[in-house]
Amino acid sequence: MPYERPENSGYAFLSGGGEMGELIRSLDWSLTGLGAPGTWPVSLKQMVSMMLTTRLPVLICWGKDYIQLYNDAFHPINGADKHPKAMGGTACDTYAEIWGTIGAMFEEVMTGKSLGFPDFMVQLERNGSLEDCYFDFSYSPITDEYGHTGGVLVICMETTGKVNAISEFQALNEELAAVNEELAASNEEYAATNEELASVNEELATTNEELKETQENLHGTNRELLESGLRLRTALDTIIRSEKLFRSIAVNIPNSLILVIDKEHRYQLVDGDLMEKLGYQKADYEGKHPTEIGQTERYLASKHLYDRMMDGEKFSIERKAVTGEYYIAHFVPIKNEHEEIDAGLVMVLDVTDIKKGQEESAKLAAIIDSSDDAIISKTFESVITSWNDSAERMFGYTADEIIGETIYKIIPPDRYDEEPGIISRIKNGERVEHYETKRVTKDGRLLDVSLTVSPVKDKQGNIIGISKIARDITEKKLDETRKNDFIGIVSHELKTPLTSLTAMVQLLNSRLKNHEDPFVPNLLAKANIQVKKMNTMINGFLNIARLESGKIQLDKKDFDLTRLVNDIIDETKLISAGYTINSLSCNPIMVNADEDKIGSVITNLLSNAVKYSEKGTTIEVLCEIEGDVAQVSVKDEGPGIREEDIEYLFDRFFRVEDPGASHVSGFGIGLYLSAEIVHRHNGIIRAESEIGKGSVFRFSLPYK
C-alpha cells in the first residue's frame, strides 16, 4: 500500500479513479515538476478530475517536462515495465524508445494544435520486450487559465489486437488470393485446354459432317444406281412379262392360231392350239419367211391380206373350210413406240361352235316363234326379256311394246300375289307345271291360262332368269265347264232313278232274304253292293260338279274325330270281308269341321286301302294329335305307289297306270275330292309309299 498523504486525499479533483486514483493520491507530487496538487493550475485539476472518471484510456502530460498522470484504463498501455514509474514521471523518460517520434508531436501540440492518428504504430517496451503497438490516438492541448497550453491530453485506444487481427486476416487473405491466383491460373489453363479441346471437337464435328455428307452423297448415288437398276429390271421384267403374257394368251385362247409377222412378212411368233390343224407343223418358224418353210402357196394366197394389214388396215374375214369348220381371221397392224407399223397380228379362231350355236338358236327362235304357246322370259325382278309371236297373239302386246316392261302388265291385280311365290319356287330350282290361272290381255280380257314356269340356267347351272310358257286354256275351260255341267245334269238325273233303284233293291232284299232259293237273296245282296258303288260314283261326280262350280259349302260343327273314324271302320268291315282293319285310336279328338265331308275323305282313304290291297292283309287306321293338328292316317300293305306318281295322286282323274290294278274300278276322282275337302278345311293331305311295301295316306285338320 503506497503511502498516502492526507493533504492529497483531501482534493476533490483527485477523488475516485480506481487504482490509478489511489496512486495519484498517494504520490508526493511536490517532488515532481508539477508541485503539490493544490498548486496545480485549475485547468490541470479539472482535466485530472475528468481523467479519473473517464473509462477511456487518458494520459495527461503537463508542463514542459510532460509530467504524466493517467487513469486505470491507460494503465495496460504502459504495461509492467513502465508502470508505476510513469505516474508522475516524464514522458520522455517513459517513452524514451519512441520519444523521437512522439516528442516532436508533443511539441506541436504545445503550440496549440491537436493531432490524431488511427492505428498508429509505435514500438513500446512495456512487458519485457519491444512490442509493435497500435493506437487510435488523439493529442490535444490543455489550455490553462491564462490561455497558454499547459500540457498534452492524450486519449488513446490500443488497437494492437484489431490491427494484428486485420494483418493476420490480410495475410490470410493474401494467402487466399495467392491460392486463388493459382486456382485462377489453373482455371485459365483448364479453360485454355478446354478451348483447345473445343476447337479439336469442332474440327472433328466438321470432319464428321463432311464425312456424313460424303456418305449421304454416296448413299444417294447408290440409291440412284439401285433405282435405275431396278427401273431397268422392272422395264425388262415388264417386257418379258408382256411377252410371256402375250404368248400365254395366244396359247390359251382355245381354238386359235396366232401369227405375228414383221414388215417383210417373216414370222415372229406362231402359236395356238390350231397350229397343226391349220398346217403349221410344230417347227421353229420364228424369224423365217413363209416361203422358206414350204408355205409358199398359202403365203401367195394370203399376201394381199398381209399387205393390207401392214398398210395399217384392221379387218376380219370369215371362211368355211372344206371340212365344214368355220374360221374367223382378225388382222391387226401393230405399231411401235414411234407410231410406225412394224408388225402385224393375225388371229385365226375356230368359230364353228358359235356358228352352230347361232344356227341352233335361229332354229330355236323359229320354233319359239311358231309355237302356239306364249313363250316369255323374264328376270327375277319380273322384267320381261323375250316375247314370242304367240305371246303377241295371245296378249295383244308386240315384243317392242312389252320387252323391258313388268310381267304384272298381264297379271290381273287380284292375282298379283301369285308372282312372288312362283319366283321363290324358281329361285329354289323348282319348276311349276300346268299351273292354271288367269291372265289379262292388252284390251282387258281375262284369259284362262295354264302356265309352265322353269328356271333358265347358264352353262354352269346358275339360274339366270325365268321362262314362262303360257297356254291359252280358255276354250278348254269352257269345255270343262260344259262337261261339268253335263256331268252334273246327268248325275243329277241318274241319281233319282238310282235312289228309287236302291230303295227297291233294299226292299226286295228284306222281303226275299229268307227265300227258299238262296241264289235270290245272294244276288240281291250283290245287287245292293253294286247299287251302293254306283251311288258313291254318282255322288262323286255330283260333288265334282258342285265343287268346280263353287257350289260346295262346308257345314262345320264340333265332333269327335276318333268316333267318326271308328264308325267308318265298322261300316267298312261290314262290306270288306277278308281284311284286318285295326283302329289304333282311343282318345276322343274334338275338331271343328264338316263331319259328312271329312267322313267321305276317311271312307275314300279306307276304301282305297281295301281296293288296292290283297285280301288277308292288315289295314291300320290311326287318329292322333300332332302339335296343333289332328291327324288321321290309313296304312295298308298294298302294292305301293311309284315315287314319280305320288305327286299326281291328288290330281283330278289321275289313276296310276298299273296292269295289276286294271280290274279295280274307279275314275280317279276320290283323292282329288278328298284333297279339295281337306284344303278347304285348311288342312294338309299327303301320301307316303314305296313299291311293294304298302302306302300311308295321311291328312290333318287344324286342332283347337
Ligand code: ADP
Ligand atoms: P280311284 O277311283 O281310281 O281309286 P282315287 O282318286 O281314289 O281314284 O285314286 C287315284 C289313284 O291312286 C288310284 O287309281 C290308284 O292308282 C292310286 N291309289 C289310291 N289309293 C291307293 C292305295 N292305297 N294303294 C295304291 N294305289 C292307290
